[in-house]
Amino acid sequence: MRHAHRHVMSRRNFFAKAAGATAAALTSNLWMPSLAYADAPGTGIPNPIPHVTPGPFGPLHFFFPGPADASSSTSPNAGHDPSIITDFNGFVGVADVAGTAVGRNTQTGVVVADNYTTDSRFMIGEFVDTAGRNQHGAFAFI
Amino acid sequence: MGLHSYDPTGARPGLFWWTRIPDESVTVHLGAGEAVMDLRNVTLFDWSTVPNSLNPAHPLGFASATMDLKIEWSGVKRRVHVSDSANGFAGDFLETSTAIVTATARTPSQHYELRTNPASTVTHFAEVGHDHNGSFFPGE
Numbered sequence: 099m100r101h102a103h104r105h106v107m108s109r110r111n112f113f114a115k116a117a118g119a120t121a122a123a124l125t126s127n128l129w130m131p132s133l134a135y136a137d138a139p140g141t142g143i144p145n146p147i148p149h150v151t152p153g154p155f156g157p158l159h160f161f162f163p164g165p166a167d168a169s170s171s172t173s174p175n176a177g178h179d180p181s182i183i184t185d186f187n188g189f190v191g192v193a194d195v196a197g198t199a200v201g202r203n204t205q206t207g208v209v210v211a212d213n214y215t216t217d218s219r220f221m222i223g224e225f226v227d228t229a230g231r232n233q234h235g236a237f238a239f240i
Numbered sequence: 241m242g243l244h245s246y247d248p249t250g251a252r253p254g255l256f257w258w259t260r261i262p263d264e265s266v267t268v269h270l271g272a273g274e275a276v277m278d279l280r281n282v283t284l285f286d287w288s289t290v291p292n293s294l295n296p297a298h299p300l301g302f303a304s305a306t307m308d309l310k311i312e313w314s315g316v317k318r319r320v321h322v323s324d325s326a327n328g329f330a331g332d333f334l335e336t337s338t339a340i341v342t343a344t345a346r347t348p349s350q351h352y353e354l355r356t357n358p359a360s361t362v363t364h365f366a367e368v369g370h371d372h373n374g375s376f377f378p379g380e
Contacts, residue, residue, distance in 0.1 A: 163365040166333040179329040185374035189268045193339035197360040205351035220277045
């Protein structure tokens with residue numbers, strides 16, 4: 099969920115503006131999500147879809163929101179498969195939305211009018227994890 | 241109150257901006273084109289901006305955050321059946337007219353809280369569907 103006081107930049111706008119920016123290799127210095135719900139044995143970690151959308155710092159495994167029957171020639175990176183995980187059989191939901199919001203300083207109580215944008219999704223069903231094991235689970239893309 | 245951008249992982253090779261959620265947080269009535277994702281107290285990070293999330297150096301830093309996020313899909317606009325061998329997926333998808341977002345995000349270290357106004361939600365694109373991809377792709 100993106101939020102910016104006085105200025106809203108959606109993910110789609112950001113990528114459009116960043117197109118052509120110098121790419122750099124991504125590193126794996128970040129965090130693994132909680133696996134508290136993982137089925138055992140196996141890793142419980144799904145694999146990404148093969149498709150990559152160019153990003154400013156490296157390729158990203160997802161399609162922007164759009165019709166599942168979008169044309170690959172005119173819309174190569176939007177629509178198509180809404181899931182971000184592969185080897186997946188289940189239900190998906192995509193919400194590319196915007197709206198108004200209220201920001202509040204919890205210390206002072208000061209409130210301001212704000213805006214937000216989000217591309218949020220769910221995937222729930224069976225999948226094959228990174229160890230090749232069949233699993234069942236639910237995931238959110240936020 | 242500054243810039244705020246919330247996601248669970250930042251950019252990373254492979255999967256990004258994802259987290260595992262409880263099965264019971266999702267309810268789908270596909271035939272009706274309805275679904276609800278109701279997440280409570282999701283642990284994520286406030287990256288300030290999308291570029292800062294995507295940049296592996298995270299030059300703006302980041303802060304621990306939590307979010308309650310409820311999205312309600314409804315109102316079937318269009319039904320699509322797809323079998324796409326080029327992208328290795330197939331399924332039945334229902335584009336919906338609305339996906340109403342009710343969310344509260346909190347960045348405690350910055351004493352910041354954001355509450356969306358569900359009535360203001362503008363839906364640019366929304367869909368629910370049954371998706372088979374990768375090794376579950378049934379082919380033509």
